[in-house]
Amino acid sequence: MLAPDLFPFAMRVRERAPLIHCLTNLVVTNFTANVLLAVGAAPAMVVAREEAAEFAAVANALSVNLGTLDLPQTKSIRAAIDAANQAGKPWILDPVAVGPLRFRTEFAFDLLELTPAVIRGNASEIISLAGGASSGRGVDSMALAESAVDAAQLLAMKTGAVVAVTGATDYVTDGRRTVALSNGSALMTRVTGVGCALSATVAAFAGVADEGERWAATVAAIAYSSIAGELAARDAALPGSFAVAYLDRLASLDAATFAATLVMGEHVV
Amino acid sequence: MLAPDLFPFAMRVRERAPLIHCLTNLVVTNFTANVLLAVGAAPAMVVAREEAAEFAAVANALSVNLGTLDLPQTKSIRAAIDAANQAGKPWILDPVAVGPLRFRTEFAFDLLELTPAVIRGNASEIISLAGGASSGRGVDSMALAESAVDAAQLLAMKTGAVVAVTGATDYVTDGRRTVALSNGSALMTRVTGVGCALSATVAAFAGVADEGERWAATVAAIAYSSIAGELAARDAALPGSFAVAYLDRLASLDAATFAATLVMGEHVV
Amino acid sequence: MLAPDLFPFAMRVRERAPLIHCLTNLVVTNFTANVLLAVGAAPAMVVAREEAAEFAAVANALSVNLGTLDLPQTKSIRAAIDAANQAGKPWILDPVAVGPLRFRTEFAFDLLELTPAVIRGNASEIISLAGGASSGRGVDSMALAESAVDAAQLLAMKTGAVVAVTGATDYVTDGRRTVALSNGSALMTRVTGVGCALSATVAAFAGVADEGERWAATVAAIAYSSIAGELAARDAALPGSFAVAYLDRLASLDAATFAATLVMGEHVV
Numbered sequence: 001m002l003a004p005d006l007f008p009f010a011m012r013v014r015e016r017a018p019l020i021h022c023l024t025n026l027v028v029t030n031f032t033a034n035v036l037l038a039v040g041a042a043p044a045m046v047v048a049r050e051e052a053a054e055f056a057a058v059a060n061a062l063s064v065n066l067g068t069l070d071l072p073q074t075k076s077i078r079a080a081i082d083a084a085n086q087a088g089k090p091w092i093l094d095p096v097a098v099g100p101l102r103f104r105t106e107f108a109f110d111l112l113e114l115t116p117a118v119i120r121g122n123a124s125e126i127i128s129l130a131g132g133a134s135s136g137r138g139v140d141s142m143a144l145a146e147s148a149v150d151a152a153q154l155l156a157m158k159t160g161a162v163v164a165v166t167g168a169t170d171y172v173t174d175g176r177r178t179v180a181l182s183n184g185s186a187l188m189t190r191v192t193g194v195g196c197a198l199s200a201t202v203a204a205f206a207g208v209a210d211e212g213e214r215w216a217a218t219v220a221a222i223a224y225s226s227i228a229g230e231l232a233a234r235d236a237a238l239p240g241s242f243a244v245a246y247l248d249r250l251a252s253l254d255a256a257t258f259a260a261t262l263v264m265g266e267h268v269v
Numbered sequence: 270m271l272a273p274d275l276f277p278f279a280m281r282v283r284e285r286a287p288l289i290h291c292l293t294n295l296v297v298t299n300f301t302a303n304v305l306l307a308v309g310a311a312p313a314m315v316v317a318r319e320e321a322a323e324f325a326a327v328a329n330a331l332s333v334n335l336g337t338l339d340l341p342q343t344k345s346i347r348a349a350i351d352a353a354n355q356a357g358k359p360w361i362l363d364p365v366a367v368g369p370l371r372f373r374t375e376f377a378f379d380l381l382e383l384t385p386a387v388i389r390g391n392a393s394e395i396i397s398l399a400g401g402a403s404s405g406r407g408v409d410s411m412a413l414a415e416s417a418v419d420a421a422q423l424l425a426m427k428t429g430a431v432v433a434v435t436g437a438t439d440y441v442t443d444g445r446r447t448v449a450l451s452n453g454s455a456l457m458t459r460v461t462g463v464g465c466a467l468s469a470t471v472a473a474f475a476g477v478a479d480e481g482e483r484w485a486a487t488v489a490a491i492a493y494s495s496i497a498g499e500l501a502a503r504d505a506a507l508p509g510s511f512a513v514a515y516l517d518r519l520a521s522l523d524a525a526t527f528a529a530t531l532v533m534g535e536h537v538v
Numbered sequence: 539m540l541a542p543d544l545f546p547f548a549m550r551v552r553e554r555a556p557l558i559h560c561l562t563n564l565v566v567t568n569f570t571a572n573v574l575l576a577v578g579a580a581p582a583m584v585v586a587r588e589e590a591a592e593f594a595a596v597a598n599a600l601s602v603n604l605g606t607l608d609l610p611q612t613k614s615i616r617a618a619i620d621a622a623n624q625a626g627k628p629w630i631l632d633p634v635a636v637g638p639l640r641f642r643t644e645f646a647f648d649l650l651e652l653t654p655a656v657i658r659g660n661a662s663e664i665i666s667l668a669g670g671a672s673s674g675r676g677v678d679s680m681a682l683a684e685s686a687v688d689a690a691q692l693l694a695m696k697t698g699a700v701v702a703v704t705g706a707t708d709y710v711t712d713g714r715r716t717v718a719l720s721n722g723s724a725l726m727t728r729v730t731g732v733g734c735a736l737s738a739t740v741a742a743f744a745g746v747a748d749e750g751e752r753w754a755a756t757v758a759a760i761a762y763s764s765i766a767g768e769l770a771a772r773d774a775a776l777p778g779s780f781a782v783a784y785l786d787r788l789a790s791l792d793a794a795t796f797a798a799t800l801v802m803g804e805h806v807v
Contacts, residue, residue, distance in 0.1 A: 051338075241782050
């Protein structure tokens, strides 16, 4: 496997400012929008069923997050996905807490049929989506990402999507190629929405990539964000100031620092 | 045109702590509340149709923002506007992304009949509301504010509202008097909700002004916020820390610094 | 009255990371989640009626806040409370703006029948819930907490809940024991959601306490938060940077600093 050239995707986002349509949860809307602005994308949260389809066709990519799913949102999400698919725009699925909660789990399985470009979740979410047994605690992200690599590859082959499992080490696979990324900081789990906003960043990177580049674009988005988090943890040791530093680092990361910090390897089974 | 005396409006807000009822979008609720607290106002987001009218009559002003409009919210907004009008309280319209999206655009035109005290938007939003052709990209704020001055004056004369077009230069008109404000910083576009929160700040300033002072109060709110942004950009060069500095500057701006920083001129056609 | 040993509750939260289900208002979701993460708890905002019950049974405690109540949320709240009660998990009521607004006030009185473990509000909210006349301005928190101590004791005896009235001085009572806490900073009222997030923190502390320890756990949660706020005000004098410092202090407060800063006394009538 040749290492993909990653930083150019970040440069494209800054140059093109892709419009990212987010149908996400109530907790992270603001932070997600600020993360997208920091990486150079243009966030837009158009939520009404009446407008979601119209807007998804105009946006460069769609990010769908099930964190606070309710019945009206399922309708907006379906309308937006249909419009994105018709317009040939990629859509990303973040299956928050899928597994133990029935309503969202059934909905997430329905969405798998609608050709997501990328699925990003933690280990237990990805294991659940791949058909495995979910763990007990609900939003449990404590399963090691390593334990979900097989499930991720299976899910990628089933759905045709790129699948990313994030944790202390992150894995990104398209079913054939699987890369392991080892940047980041434990502080990223002490600020709400870092993972959810990462899915929106994946959408931004996918929104400036060709269809054949989606695996590389997903690797780039996760590497870029994890490196920003790792650098931010050098600036700030506590979660309030870390969140501020994270946005600052996302907005200012350059190619040389990126290359000098990146820890990436091929995942060999 | 005599330059209006602006800083006294900010002092009145600090002294009276006007209660500002916000029916705004899901992305900016928190930041809007913190901006209002920073300038000395008391924010309140009472959203249920069952309570919106009751509360609008008690509040000092109402701020309506269409950023994540859906059908239930249209009902709360109508109820709140009717109550505000009956109680003689000013209400402010922020027509986010009006133009390309049909649902909110039709609703915004309906609202124009309900005597808004102030309308604040970017160039393409104001051009759309005045009946001009909207640009293509959806939430496009890239049209120059200058290009919308005629539309703003027309809209002001049609509706009786003060109209503010914000951008690199901001214009505020009541149809007869038009002022140009040239403070601010490009970083204000890198933090989500700065514009939306500005509309709430306009509501706070209008909430302590007499009806005949609304144009001056709107000029004051925009000048105050832009100067705070310009000063914050001297404290912080990246968006995460800029957002923090902006709130700090909003909470601490004094009359002498305000006067020394203000760049205001009459707009001559 | 022996002073309860408070800091051990904070240590239990850090060690056990209790899962706190929040049904709260749209303005404070993000800040509440970040406060819970800072104290070491695991926040979860599962809002749909279809999931609220399922999730409340799994969580360690439930935090209910009426700040932006609407009809759909009343159904999710009822379902979640029933499930929490059946599972023997404590639930906390934050009756935001109860008194002047009818819809939420009637709902809050209904909820009093459902055995809340703790009720936390400002003086006018607690006076209203205890059956007294509410003040005029809506979300008026200007009534002195002192004036509500009798109402708090009455409400505690009526409902069996621990009742906390917060203000410049905070009072916590179970009807028999009443303690006064005098830490904090006026800056805590300049950041939106500090009070709402405090209720979620009370839920986190109650979630690691036995039923017989709920009064002490509530005292501990309020003392812990007020001391963090007082220390943060030494780090930052303006509201934007204060909010950041508050999260940092919540995440790093240690036993020695806690003990050296605590100002607590028995409330003697």
